Amino acid sequence: MKLIRWGAEGEEKTGVIINDVKYDTSAFGEDYDERFFENDGLNRLEAFLTAQEGQLPVIADHVRLGSPIGRPSKLICIGLNYADHAKETGAALPPEPIIFMKSTTAIVGPNDAIVMPKNSVKTDWEVELAVVIGKRASYVEKENAIDYVAGYVLHNDVSEREFQLERNGTWDKGKGCDTFAPLGPFLATPSEIDNVNQLRLWLSVNGEMMQDGNTSNFIFDVPFVISYISQFMTLLPGDVISTGTPAGVGLGFNPPVYLKAGDVVELGIDGLGTSKQVVKAYA
Numbered sequence: 001m002k003l004i005r006w007g008a009e010g011e012e013k014t015g016v017i018i019n020d021v022k023y024d025t026s027a028f029g030e031d032y033d034e035r036f037f038e039n040d041g042l043n044r045l046e047a048f049l050t051a052q053e054g055q056l057p058v059i060a061d062h063v064r065l066g067s068p069i070g071r072p073s074k075l076i077c078i079g080l081n082y083a084d085h086a087k088e089t090g091a092a093l094p095p096e097p098i099i100f101m102k103s104t105t106a107i108v109g110p111n112d113a114i115v116m117p118k119n120s121v122k123t124d125w126e127v128e129l130a131v132v133i134g135k136r137a138s139y140v141e142k143e144n145a146i147d148y149v150a151g152y153v154l155h156n157d158v159s160e161r162e163f164q165l166e167r168n169g170t171w172d173k174g175k176g177c178d179t180f181a182p183l184g185p186f187l188a189t190p191s192e193i194d195n196v197n198q199l200r201l202w203l204s205v206n207g208e209m210m211q212d213g214n215t216s217n218f219i220f221d222v223p224f225v226i227s228y229i230s231q232f233m234t235l236l237p238g239d240v241i242s243t244g245t246p247a248g249v250g251l252g253f254n255p256p257v258y259l260k261a262g263d264v265v266e267l268g269i270d271g272l273g274t275s276k277q278v279v280k281a282y283a
Helices: 034-038 041-051 083-088 142-148 161-165 222-229
Strands: 002-006 011-017 021-024 075-079 096-103 127-133 149-156 200-205 208-216 240-242 264-269 272-280
Touching: 011 041, 034 041, 034 264, 083 096, 096 264, 127 200, 127 222, 142 149, 149 240, 149 264, 149 272, 222 240
Parallel strands: 075 240
Antiparallel strands: 002 011, 011 021, 075 096, 127 149, 127 240, 200 208, 200 264, 264 272
């Protein structure tokens, strides 16, 4: 299945994509949030779709898409998880995954604007594969980790590098700004993805290809990352884990290249669709 949320910001309804057509599932009566995933929501939704076949309203193509997941309890990210990205930033390969958080208030829809924070001069881009957790996970073994996955989603881990790297403390202050986590267009359940460790992911700015990588180049793959994080915190249904970005971020250029108002960022991952964000100045 491919799950979407659609409508005005803060008033999103639920839907699905079937054969490239968007359908309204708001009659199902639940948001795609922690409670939904915790209570076998995917299987119940599948039964609902079977019962409602041919009767669901179609959603117009021009309607805004929101994040495909209702606000999760956590948005956890893995830093420097591609060797080429670590190299371009001058960082050593991490012996263990680097964990940081993005605020859930950073989450927006896939085609919403990126708003550069007040006083930002180094806003950057990062295309990433994100994993959505389907059930409570604590001290998970790697060989069982995929059983905890509800699906996968496209994520732009937008980052303010001055805030992240030059303002002391953790990375979080440069990662969690408003609009810094466009998610979607849809959540794809595992059956939609043939091999999560063999997906092309790419990003362009104003039509120029900046990132073009593949998840086969992970330092730490999806099962390892889920297992690893679960040793330090309980993952709740609906939580999102973003798995890192390949080379080609603005920070990695010499001299660095950063986003400016009016820039257009487009990105995509095999099987997870594409998204497009216009950059705006803070007002």
